Amino acid sequence: MAVFGRMSLRARLTLAATAMAAVGLGIGGLLLLIALDRALLGALDETAQRQGQDIATLVESDRLPDPLPGFGAVVAQVLDCENRVVASTPGGDRLTPVVAGDDLAAVRAGEAIDLDGTRLGQPEPLRVVGVPAETAGESRLVIVAVSLEEQQRSVRFAMIGVVAGGLAVVTALGVLSWLVIVRALRPVDRLRGGAEEITGAGGGHRLPVPAGDDELSRLAMTLNDMLGRLDAASARQRAFVADAAHELRSPIAALRTELEVALAHPDAVDPHDTAREALVEVERMARLVDDLLVLAHLDNPRPVRRDELIDLGELAIEVAEGAGGGDRVAVRVDAGDDVYTRGHRDSLSRVLRNLVDNAVRHASSQVVVAASTGGGSVRVAVADDGAGVRAADRERIFERFTRLDDARDRDAGGSGLGLAIAREIVVAHGGAVVVEDAEPGARFVVTLPAAKATIGAPEAVF
Incomplete structure (x- = not known):
């Protein structure tokens, strides 16, 4: 197993495919040889039975010659009810049956048995069958012994063919598997080579894509x-x-x-x-x-817990009270009833604070914060009466460290992170923030999922 683990992937796949093919061919070859052996034995038994029936016909017609005709059998004998030899072919014993004891009982019962040929001076084993016959009210048994030489020779030839053919097929399949696996894994080598060329410096390098749709x-x-x-x-x-x-x-x-x-x-x-x-x-x-x-x-990819029931109208009032508009800009809040959502209170407070501070920096005289609900969501709109935001810049202002031309001064324009933070927090809460035209000025609209102010409401986590 350790040696197998040190092999390359190509070698392991080839070895596995070849081993599976060898096992399959081996099992198939073995079953073929068993089936051939059984078929040849069956044919041999059928031939011996026909020969015995021919002799039994002679016995029953009381035309039994002496010696018996062989009909191609090695030995044929006719026994009486007391197992005495009545007639035999020239090569058989005229005094002793070719089988005795349990073997003779099996033959009388209709079974076919194998017999060592050396008992009759034969180099190959014999197949012995028995055919019953009747004459003058007396039972007879015709015993026919045929040689297994041809059957065994055929099985040996078939075994040689199966082994030789199996080795040839396994070898060819192993070579073919190696070639197919090498070709199949060639794109993997190209992918690996492409990956080696990619460094941490970036540069837009990409891996080669193999042809096809696999x-x-x-x-x-x-x-x-x-x-x-x-x-x-x-x-x-x-x-x-x-x-x-x-x-x-x-x-x-x-x-x-x-x-x-x-x-x-x-x-x-x-x-x-x-x-x-x-x-x-x-x-x-x-x-x-x-x-x-x-x-x-x-x-951080960790999920944000949304387990607090928050009244956005109340939160807007708190943020507006802490806004630094001073005497130059008035901050007014128009909070509706039941403007509830679930989220992290401090994070949503930062969203409103960033939007209100941004509106105060750009407003001419006032900022209006309106909270409302409808359609399964809640909305908080922060509007100012300043110069507004051009349509081309309404998406760019949410990028990090982005300042518009009229807000380049850091004392007035902040760090350029407030709106980016606001959008990140809103998106993490399953909502969205967009910029609209307030005529005059700009209106930042935050949309969040609505929640019911019920006791024991389930916590929502995402």
Whole structure:
């Protein structure tokens, strides 16, 4: 078994196919030889029976010659009821039957038995049958012994043919199996060679797809699809790391500048102003790091638990009260009744907070948050009266680190992660978020599955 395990796949498949063919041919050959042996014995017994019946006809017609005609038999004898030899062929014993005891009883019972030929001076064994006969009210038994030489010779020839033919067929099948398996596994070698050329650097390399529509070609296409997804994920990861590094450089550079100026001109700089400005940059970095951690958590493939019953109207009011619109922008909430969904409260609170903060940054005078339900879903719309979002940008703004041209300033435009985080959370809760035209301004609409505010409602997990 250890040797079999060290063989190549081609050798193991070829050996297995050849062994199965050899076993099948061996069983088939054995059954053929058994059937041939039985058929020849049956034919030989039938011939001996006919010869015995011919002699029995002579006995019954009281025309029994002495010696008996052989009719091709080695020995033929006629016995009386006391097992005495009445007549025999020239080669038989005229005093003693060719069979005696149990063998004679079996012959009288109609069975055919094998007899050692050396008892009659024959090199080959004999087949002995008996045929009953009646004459003058007295029973007789005709014993006929025929040679098994031709039967055994035929079986030996058949055995030689079966063995030789079986070896030839097994050898040919082994060679054919090897060629077929080598040809069938050739695409696997090409796939392996293509896989060796692919490195972690990406580059859009793909595995060669075998011709045809079989399992290997479908496997190659599936692997290529997987490689495409891995390349896309790798590209997103590299872009994400590059954008994160770029975003962190600005507050770090600003903080370093403030500290270097404070150290270089300690008399000209107010330490409190320096500390305050440094704290602002640190808070910017902290917010960015928090957003990055949230995105990393959302990228985790583990399922999100949706086990809290949440009133989105109440949640919208809480978020609006904490919004930093100040005197410039008023935040108004229009919350309907029974606007319930199931989800993670802190995550959905972050969604509304990000949308409201984004609306406040771009609004001219007011932001309206409306919560409603209908059609088996709940909706939360956050609208501002600002410049709005062009139709061409309504999908792009949900990409990570994306800022529109009028929001490039980091103090006003944020890190560019808020809307991306909002969409990731909403999608994880089985919902969707889109941008509409509010005329004027933009309206962000969050749609989530509705839930009933009943006691003991089942938890939904996905």
